[in-house]
Amino acid sequence: MYSLVKIELYKVFSRKRSYIGFIAIVVIVLIAQAAMLWEGQAMHEFITSNLSNAFYMQGNLVNGYLMTYLVLNFLWVHVPLLVVIVTGDLFSGEAHGGTFRLILTRPVSRLKLVSVKFIAAYIYTFVLMFLFAISSLGLGILLFGKGDLMVIFTAINIIPETDLLWRFIGAFVYGFIGMLAIASLSLLFSAMANNSLGPILTTMAVIILFTLITSFNFDIFRSIKPFLLTNYLDSWQGLFSYTVKLKALLFDSMVLILHCLIFYLITVIYFRQKDILT
Amino acid sequence: MSPLVEINNLTKRFKSITAVDNLSLSIFEQDIYGFLGPNGSGKSTTIRLILTLLKSNAGSIRIFGLPLNSNKKTILSRIGAFVEKPDFYDNLSAFKNLKILAYYSNTSVSSRIIEETLDLVGLLDRSKSKVKTFSKGMKQRLGIAQAILHDPELLILDEPASGLDPSGMRDIRNLIMFLNKERNKTIILSSHNLQEIEMIANRMVIINKGKKIVEGEVAKLLDTHSYYTVFEVNNNLKAKAILEESTFKFEKIEIKENKLHLFCQRKYIPQINTFLVNNEIEVESIKVEQNLEDYFLTLT
Numbered sequence: 001m002y003s004l005v006k007i008e009l010y011k012v013f014s015r016k017r018s019y020i021g022f023i024a025i026v027v028i029v030l031i032a033q034a035a036m037l038w039e040g041q042a043m044h045e046f047i048t049s050n051l052s053n054a055f056y057m058q059g060n061l062v063n064g065y066l067m068t069y070l071v072l073n074f075l076w077v078h079v080p081l082l083v084v085i086v087t088g089d090l091f092s093g094e095a096h097g098g099t100f101r102l103i104l105t106r107p108v109s110r111l112k113l114v115s116v117k118f119i120a121a122y123i124y125t126f127v128l129m130f131l132f133a134i135s136s137l138g139l140g141i142l143l144f145g146k147g148d149l150m151v152i153f154t155a156i157n158i159i160p161e162t163d164l165l166w167r168f169i170g171a172f173v174y175g176f177i178g179m180l181a182i183a184s185l186s187l188l189f190s191a192m193a194n195n196s197l198g199p200i201l202t203t204m205a206v207i208i209l210f211t212l213i214t215s216f217n218f219d220i221f222r223s224i225k226p227f228l229l230t231n232y233l234d235s236w237q238g239l240f241s242y243t244v245k246l247k248a249l250l251f252d253s254m255v256l257i258l259h260c261l262i263f264y265l266i267t268v269i270y271f272r273q274k275d276i277l278t
Numbered sequence: 279m280s281p282l283v284e285i286n287n288l289t290k291r292f293k294s295i296t297a298v299d300n301l302s303l304s305i306f307e308q309d310i311y312g313f314l315g316p317n318g319s320g321k322s323t324t325i326r327l328i329l330t331l332l333k334s335n336a337g338s339i340r341i342f343g344l345p346l347n348s349n350k351k352t353i354l355s356r357i358g359a360f361v362e363k364p365d366f367y368d369n370l371s372a373f374k375n376l377k378i379l380a381y382y383s384n385t386s387v388s389s390r391i392i393e394e395t396l397d398l399v400g401l402l403d404r405s406k407s408k409v410k411t412f413s414k415g416m417k418q419r420l421g422i423a424q425a426i427l428h429d430p431e432l433l434i435l436d437e438p439a440s441g442l443d444p445s446g447m448r449d450i451r452n453l454i455m456f457l458n459k460e461r462n463k464t465i466i467l468s469s470h471n472l473q474e475i476e477m478i479a480n481r482m483v484i485i486n487k488g489k490k491i492v493e494g495e496v497a498k499l500l501d502t503h504s505y506y507t508v509f510e511v512n513n514n515l516k517a518k519a520i521l522e523e524s525t526f527k528f529e530k531i532e533i534k535e536n537k538l539h540l541f542c543q544r545k546y547i548p549q550i551n552t553f554l555v556n557n558e559i560e561v562e563s564i565k566v567e568q569n570l571e572d573y574f575l576t577l578t
Contacts, residue, residue, distance in 0.1 A: 014369060275326075
C-alpha cells in the first residue's frame with residue numbers, strides 16, 4: 001500500500017498541471033499582499049471611518065493577521081477550483097490516457113487503487129493548503145507585522161494579537177477538511193468519467209449550484225441546506241467570533257468528514273463494477 | 279492435458295448489443311493461440327473479460343485451473359498483457375513506466391531486470407527517453423516489455439503488430455516466437471490478419487459477432503479450406519482451359535488483371551503447378567491470398 005501511494009504521488013507531482021495550483025495560490029496571495037502594502041491603510045481608514053467617530057483607534061490594525069483574514073475570505077471561492085484541477089483528473093486521466101488497461105491487468109485490487117488515489121488526492125490538497133497558509137499567514141506577518149484583528153461580521157469583534165494564531169491555524173485546518181470533501185466529490189465524478197474536463201467542470205458546477213442554494217434565504221431551500229456540502233464550507237468564520245462555538249465547529253467538521261466517507265464509499269462501489277472500455 | 283485457460287459459455291452484453299455470445303474455448307500450455315476475427319467481432323471484449331477489465335453477464339473463466347472470479351489476484355500475477363493500443367505515462371521515460379508498472383505487479387523487479395527487458399525488445403538505448411518521443415513501433419515494443427516484465431506464464435497480446443510496417447511486424451513476430459520457444463510462455467495472440475496467425479500460431483479460434491466459428495489446430499484448419507491462389511503464367515487462356523478439363527476440383531477459376539485466379543484447397547497447389555508445367559505453361563509466380571473474409575466464406 002505504501003509503495004502504491006508513493007507511485008500515485010509520483011504520478012501526481014510529475015505532471016505540470018499539479019503545479020498550477022501551487023503557483024496560482026502564491027501569485028494570488030502575493031498580489032493581494034502587494035495591493036495591501038500600497039492601499040491597505042487607505043482602505044482600512046475608509047472602512048472604519050464611521051467607527052472612528054465613536055471609537056478611539058490605537059495600534060497597528062493593518063497587519064499580517066488582517067491580511068490573512070482578507071485573503072482567506074477572498075480565496076475561499078478559488079481554492080476548490082485549484083484542488084479539483086488535479087484531483088478531478090486522477091481517475092479520468094488514467095481512463096482517458098488508456099493507462100487503466102496497464103494497471104488493472106495487474107494483481108492490484110480496485111479497492112486498493114481507489115484508496116490510494118484518495119490518499120494521494122488528500123496529500124496534494126494538504127500541500128496546497130499548507131502553501132496557502134504559509135504564503136498568506138507567514139508572509140503576511142513578515143511583511144505587515146502582528147497586531148489585533150478587527151472583524152466586522154455580525155458584530156464588531158476586536159480579537160487581541162495573542163489570541164489570534166490558534167484561530168488562524170484552526171481556520172486553515174477547517175478549510176483543509178472542507179477541501180478534502182470537495183476533492184472527494186471530484187474523485188467520485190472522476191471515477192465515473194472517461195475524460196479529464198468533465199469531472200472538473202461537474203464538480204465546480206455542483207459547488208456553484210450548492211453555494212447559490214446555500215446563500216439564498218428562501219423557505220424552499222431551508223430544508224435541504226443541512227444536506228449540502230457548501231453549507232459547512234464557511235464555518236471557519238466562527239473561529240473569529242468573540243466566543244468560539246467549538247462544539248458547532250466540531251459538528252460541522254464531522255459533517256464534512258462524513259461527506260468524504262460517503263463519496264469514498266460510492267466511488268469504491270462504482271469503480272469495482274466499472275467496465276474499463278478505454 | 280487440462281487446459282491452461284478454459285472459457286465456458288461466456289457472454290457479455292452492452293445494453294442491447296451482445297459482444298460475446300456464449301463463447302467457449304480452451305487454450306493449452308505452450309500454445310501460441312491465435313484469436314482471430316474481423317474488427318468488432320468480440321476479440322478485445324473477450325480478452326478484457328479474461329483480464330477482468332470487464333464483468334461478464336454469464337459464463338465462467340478458469341485460468342491455471344482456478345476460477346477467475348475468486349482468484350483474480352493470484353491469476354493476474356501470472357499473466358502479462360498488452361491490450362489494444364500501447365498507452366503509457368507519456369511524460370515519463372520508458373524505464374520509469376516499467377518501474378511503476380512493476381510495483382503494480384506486486385513483484386520485486388530490479389533495475390537490472392527492467393534494463394534486460396528493454397534490451398530484449400530493443401529499447402535499452404532509449405530507456406531514459408520520455409515515451410511521448412517514441413514512434414508507434416517503439417510503443418508497441420514497450421507494450422510487450424511491460425507485459426513480460428514480471429516473467430508471467432501466460433501472455434495475452436491483443437493486436438500487438440497493429441499499424442506497424444512489415445519490418446516492425448516481423449520484429450514483433452520474431453519476439454513472440456522467441457518468448458514461446460525460448461522462454462516457454464503460453465501466448466494468446468489476437469489479430470484480424472490470418473497470415474500473421476498462420477505464421478506463428480499452432481492453434482486458433484475464429485470468432486465473429488461474438489460467436490465461435492471454428493477452433494482447432496491452425497495447420498489442419500487452413501489445409502482443409504480453400505483460398506484464392508493467384509498464378510502468373512505466360513498463357514492465361516490455355517491454362518484456364520486445361521485446368522477446367524482436368525480432374526482438379528475448383529470452387530472458382532477466373533482471369534482477372536491478366537492473372538489466373540483459382541479458388542481451391544491449398545494441398546492441390548503443388549500438383550496444379552506441376553500439371554501446368556507439364557502442359558508447357560510457364561508459371562512465373564504463385565501467390566496464396568489468404569484473408570479472413572475469404573476464409574469466412576468457406577466456413578459459412
